[in-house]
Amino acid sequence: MRIYDDRYNRERLRFHVALRFIRLEARTQTIRRWTGLTDDRIRKLYRSYLADDARPLVRHRGKSPHRAALFLRSARARRESALLASLCRLLGALPEQRGPQCSLTLPSLRRAELLCQAYETYRALVGEALLTFEHAVFLLTTLAQGAELACGRCHGCHALVVIDRWSLGEPRCSVCTQPATDP
Ligand SMILES: [Zn+2]
Incomplete structure (x- = not known):
């Protein structure tokens, strides 16, 4: 039984x-x-x-997002990617181990639940979300593989930021990037 x-x-x-x-x-x-x-x-x-369910459902049939650069292309994209990556890490969806084999070992029912939880929290926090759930799957996979994107620490406040793996500049979060204003 x-x-x-x-x-x-x-x-x-x-x-x-x-x-x-x-x-x-x-x-x-x-x-x-x-x-x-x-x-x-x-x-x-x-x-x-x-x-x-009476709500209309969008069923996507085309290609999934496939360019890692989209997470860094604007201040808003960087801010929301950082938030989503932080939630994935906090909730345990992002594995500690990184590497090229991660795209094969990543999918599991347990991790799927954690990813849903991270994405639903992100949506609740930002209101009008820029990133779709497919973006979240792609971000998690790309971060786990670690070839193009990585999690970095903001030099100003140590908040988690998503960075280009090969970027040489100091990582900065959206808050610390803003020009200082007069008190
Ligand atoms: Zn910062």
Whole structure:
């Protein structure tokens, strides 16, 4: 019975995570990679979700974000990436170990839940979010791989900032970058 219960609970968790990903407008390939569900099961989940929920759902079919530079391209992008990365680290979604193999070992149901929690908190904190959930998945993956982006510490206040791995400048958060104003 124990084995049956464990398996049953795991399947429940798998569907729970997939539904949470659907609500956050994740792409089918992302749901498949993180939950291990087949495309057919995901399609059925989409259908049952739409039947239960009156809210319109955006289903993304195109390419996932794939350029790390987008997290650093504006002050707002840097500020929101730093917040999201901080939440991923605080909640434990970002693994301690970094490396190229991380994109393979990263997806798990437990980490998926932590990532959802980090992204939902980010959305609640910023109001109008610049970054989508697909951006969050991409940011987490890129930070875990550590080839293009890394977590750095602001030289002014030690807050976590997302930095270009090969940048030589001193990292600074958005607050410490602002010009000093007269008292
Ligand atoms: Zn700072």
